[in-house]
Amino acid sequence: MIAYLERFVHGNDVESRQADDEEDCSSLCDALDLQGSIDCVATGLAGKDFGGVYSFKPLAFVKPANSDDVARVVKAALQSSNLTVAARGNGHSINGQAMADRGLVMDMRAMEDHFQVVWINGTPYADVSGGALWEDVLKRCVLGFRLAPRSWTDYLSLTVGGTLSNAGVSGQAFRYGPQTSNVAELEVVTGKGDIIVCSETQNPQLFFAALGGLGQFGIITRARVALQPAPDKLRWIRVVYAEFEEFSRDAELLVTLQESDSFDYLEGFVFVNSDDPSNGWPSVPLDPQQAPFDPSHIPATAGSVLYCLEVALHYRNTDHPSALDVVVNRLLGRLGFLPHLKFEMDLNYVEFLLRVKHQEEQAKASGVWDAPHPWLNLFVSKSDIADFDCHVFKKILKGGVGGPMLIYPLTRSMWDTRTSMVVPKDEIFYIVALLRFTAYPKGPSVEKMVAQNQEIIKCCVNKGFDFKLYLPHYSSQEEWKAHFGNQWARFVERKASFDPLAILAPGQKIFSRIR
Numbered sequence: 001m002i003a004y005l006e007r008f009v010h011g012n013d014v015e016s017r018q019a020d021d022e023e024d025c026s027s028l029c030d031a032l033d034l035q036g037s038i039d040c041v042a043t044g045l046a047g048k049d050f051g052g053v054y055s056f057k058p059l060a061f062v063k064p065a066n067s068d069d070v071a072r073v074v075k076a077a078l079q080s081s082n083l084t085v086a087a088r089g090n091g092h093s094i095n096g097q098a099m100a101d102r103g104l105v106m107d108m109r110a111m112e113d114h115f116q117v118v119w120i121n122g123t124p125y126a127d128v129s130g131g132a133l134w135e136d137v138l139k140r141c142v143l144g145f146r147l148a149p150r151s152w153t154d155y156l157s158l159t160v161g162g163t164l165s166n167a168g169v170s171g172q173a174f175r176y177g178p179q180t181s182n183v184a185e186l187e188v189v190t191g192k193g194d195i196i197v198c199s200e201t202q203n204p205q206l207f208f209a210a211l212g213g214l215g216q217f218g219i220i221t222r223a224r225v226a227l228q229p230a231p232d233k234l235r236w237i238r239v240v241y242a243e244f245e246e247f248s249r250d251a252e253l254l255v256t257l258q259e260s261d262s263f264d265y266l267e268g269f270v271f272v273n274s275d276d277p278s279n280g281w282p283s284v285p286l287d288p289q290q291a292p293f294d295p296s297h298i299p300a301t302a303g304s305v306l307y308c309l310e311v312a313l314h315y316r317n318t319d320h321p322s323a324l325d326v327v328v329n330r331l332l333g334r335l336g337f338l339p340h341l342k343f344e345m346d347l348n349y350v351e352f353l354l355r356v357k358h359q360e361e362q363a364k365a366s367g368v369w370d371a372p373h374p375w376l377n378l379f380v381s382k383s384d385i386a387d388f389d390c391h392v393f394k395k396i397l398k399g400g401v402g403g404p405m406l407i408y409p410l411t412r413s414m415w416d417t418r419t420s421m422v423v424p425k426d427e428i429f430y431i432v433a434l435l436r437f438t439a440y441p442k443g444p445s446v447e448k449m450v451a452q453n454q455e456i457i458k459c460c461v462n463k464g465f466d467f468k469l470y471l472p473h474y475s476s477q478e479e480w481k482a483h484f485g486n487q488w489a490r491f492v493e494r495k496a497s498f499d500p501l502a503i504l505a506p507g508q509k510i511f512s513r514i515r
C-alpha cells in the first residue's frame with residue numbers, strides 16, 4: 001500500500017502524474033480495502049467551496065462508508081511521507097478550509113446514514129452521523145419524534161461535523177449557547193487513526209479539543225445532539241430602529257431576561273436607509289403580502305443605516321391566540337423601536353428553520369448563489385460595538401454589502417471555555433456577519449470585497465477593539481497565534497496529542513504536515 005501512496009505523491013510531470021493517479025486509483029482503493037470508494041477523476045467538487053475564492057485540486061475524493069473507512073484513510077496518510085486528509089462537510093466554507101492541495105479529501109456526506117433518538121436521564125438526544133445535514137436532522141427529529149435540537153445555524157444545508165468544528169451560531173445561541181454547547185458525546189477519528197468515543201467524562205481532552213477545533217484534532221464521525229420538544233409554530237417579528245444605541249439596548253435586554261420571560265430567538269441586522277432592493281428598506285418586511293416598508297416613518301435625524309431587531313416566540317397549536325398576543329405585546333412593550341415599523345407573521349416551526357433554503361433557490365436562479373462569496377464573520381465585545389457601528393457600518397459599509405449584515409448579541413457564559421474556540425472577553429459580545437451576495441460585473445469585484453474585509457479588520461486592530469474572527473482565515477502561523485492569544489499553547493498541545501504529524505484539515509493553514 002505504501003508503494004501506491006508514494007507514487008501518488010512523487011509523480012513527475014503533470015501529465016504522467018495524472019495518468020499514474022488514474023491508473024493507481026483502483027489499486028489504492030483495493031489496498032485500502034474500503035467499504036466506500038475513491039474517485040481520482042471526478043474530484044472537481046472537492047476543490048471548490050461556497051466562498052469561490054480558492055481552489056485546490058486533491059489527489060482523490062474519498063467516499064467513506066463508515067468510521068472504519070475514515071480511520072483506514074487517516075492511517076494510510078500517516079504511512080506516507082506527506083499526504084494530508086481533509087474532511088469535507090458540505091463545502092460551505094469561504095476560504096478553502098475543507099480542501100487538501102494534492103491530499104485526500106473525504107466526502108463526509110457519503111457516510112452511512114446514522115440516526116437514533118436516545119433518552120439519557122430524562123433528556124432526549126439524537127445520535128447522528130458527522131456528515132448528516134442539519135436540515136435532515138431537523139426533519140427526522142420533528143416528523144418522527146416532535147423533538148428538535150435547541151441551537152441552530154440560520155442555514156441548514158451544513159453538516160453536523162462541519163458546524164461543530166467551528167461553533168454553530170444562530171438566534172437561539174443567546175439562550176443555549178452555540179451548537180458546540182449542545183452536544184453530549186462525539187465519536188472522533190483522530191489524526192493517529194484511532195476511533196475514539198468522547199464526552200465530558202470519557203476522553204474529555206479530545207471531546208473539548210474537537211468542539212470548535214477547526215478539524216485539527218480529529219474527524220467527527222458521530223455526534224449526540226441535545227433535543228427539546230419542538231414547538232408547532234412561531235411568531236416571527238421584525239422591528240426597526242434609527243439609533244444603534246436603542247437597538248443594542250433592547251437586544252441586550254432581551255438576551256439577559258429569564259428564559260420564561262423572553263423570546264425564543266433573537267437576531268438583528270443593519271440595513272441601508274434607502275430603497276435599494278437588497279440592501280435597503282425592501283429587505284425588512286417578512287411577507288410580500290403585507291404592507292411594504294413605509295419610509296415616511298423614519299425620523300429625519302436618521303443616518304445612512306438603520307437597524308432591525310428580529311425575534312420569534314414559539315407556540316403550540318393548542319395555545320390560545322390571545323394568550324400569545326399578551327406575551328408578545330408585553331415583551332414588545334418594553335422596547336423602543338420606531339412605531340409603525342413593525343412586521344410580523346406566524347409560521348410553521350420547520351418552515352422557519354428552513355427559511356434560508358427558499359432564499360437559496362431564488363439566489364441560484366439569479367446566479368448569485370454560485371458567484372464568489374468573500375464573507376466576513378466577527379465577534380466583537382459589547383464595550384466596542386458602538387464604536388464598531390460608527391466606524392464600520394456608518395462609514396465603510398454605509399452602502400451595504402449586497403446581502404445581509406447581521407449583528408446580534410451573544411452571551412459568553414453559554415460558551416464552554418474548555419472547547420477550542422476563542423471569543424472576546426465581555427459577557428455580551430456581538431456576532432457581525434457580512435454576507436455578501438453580489439455577482440460581478442453587477443457588484444464589486446472579489447478583490448474589492450476582500451480589500452474591504454481587510455479594511456474592516458485593520459480598523460478593528462487600529463482602534464484596539466476586542467474582537468475575534470469567526471470561521472477564521474489566516475495565511476501565517478503568527479496570525480493564528482495572535483488569534484488564539486493565551487489559548488495558543490493549549491491548541492498546540494492538543495495538536496501534538498491528537499494529530500502529531502499534522503495530517504488533518506490542511507486547508508485551515510495552521511500547521512504544516514510533518515514529514
Ligand code: FAD
Nearest residue numbers: 089090091092093097153154155159161162168169215220
Ligand atoms: P465544510 O466547509 O465542509 O468544512 C469546514 C471545516 O470543518 C473544514 O476545515 C473541514 O475540514 C472541517 N470538517 C468538516 N466536516 C468535519 C468533520 N466531520 N469532522 C471534523 N472536521 C470537519 N455558520 C454559523 O455558525 N451560523 C450560521 O447561521 C451560518 N450560516 C451559513 C449560511 C451559509 C449560506 C453558509 C455558506 C455558511 C453558513 N455558516 C454559518 C458557516 C458554516 O457553519 C461553515 O461553513 C461550516 O464550515 C459548516 O459548513 P460545512 O458543513 O459545509 O463544512
